Amino acid sequence: MNVLLVVTGGIAVYKSCEVVGRIKAKGHDVRVVMTRGATQFVAPLTFSALSGHPTQTEMFGSEKSDIEHIELAKWADLVLVAPATYNFIGKMANGIADDLATTVLAAIPAETPIFIAPAMNTKMWENPILQRNLESLKILPNLKVIMPRHAILACGDRGIGAMEKPKEIVKAIFS
Ligand SMILES: Cc1cc2nc3c(=O)[nH]c(=O)nc-3n(C[C@H](O)[C@H](O)[C@H](O)COP(=O)(O)O)c2cc1C
Numbered sequence: 598m599n600v601l602l603v604v605t606g607g608i609a610v611y612k613s614c615e616v617v618g619r620i621k622a623k624g625h626d627v628r629v630v631m632t633r634g635a636t637q638f639v640a641p642l643t644f645s646a647l648s649g650h651p652t653q654t655e656m657f658g659s660e661k662s663d664i665e666h667i668e669l670a671k672w673a674d675l676v677l678v679a680p681a682t683y684n685f686i687g688k689m690a691n692g693i694a695d696d697l698a699t700t701v702l703a704a705i706p707a708e709t710p711i712f713i714a715p716a717m718n719t720k721m722w723e724n725p726i727l728q729r730n731l732e733s734l735k736i737l738p739n740l741k742v743i744m745p746r747h748a749i750l751a752c753g754d755r756g757i758g759a760m761e762k763p764k765e766i767v768k769a770i771f772s
Pocket of ligand 1: 604605606607608609632633634635681682683684685716717718721
């Protein structure tokens with residue numbers, strides 16, 4: 598199976614490195630798209646080395662003749678957004694496509710499964726705007742949310758918002 602992993606800019610990006618390894622270990626192919634925010638946390642090179650494909654980050658500037666976001670959206674049999682930031686969920690829910698990651702998501706066919714694994718501070722998770730945006734995403738019957746966990750978060754707060762564990766994410770997308 599061709600798995601497209603979209604990595605957005607939260608502290609949990611490092612956990613998505615393990616997600617790549619676990620998907621590959623099951624014999625699937627993985628390509629990675631990162632937002633610019635995500636590249637602040639882990640270098641694209643790490644995901645390139647783990648996936649065996651160049652990590653894509655930019656909408657413009659590729660010399661390749663194919664239209665990258667359409668080609669990637671067609672290639673994917675399954676899409677996983679992990680971690681999914683407050684910002685990225687807001688953009689998806691409101692039809693914003695202003696970088697490669699959001700534009701690829703806009704072009705995903707209706708029959709391709711999309712999983713998103715939100716990760717953020719508890720107050721961001723509980724923000725009614727985030728919850729409204731998650732509700733709006735129910736318009737996509739092919740989208741499932743992998744719920745965040747209760748934990749002591751990177752900021753020191755205790756509460757819901759930690760990205761689900763890599764092992765559980767991989768279990769969820771293939772079950
Ligand atoms: C140290 C640090 C940690 C962050 N962690 C998160 C996070 O876990 N979840 C989140 O939604 N935003 C987090 N942010 C904020 C996002 O990086 C910011 O909203 C950014 O615009 C997201 O861009 P993207 O969605 O295009 O990747 C963090 C920011 C910093 C500086």
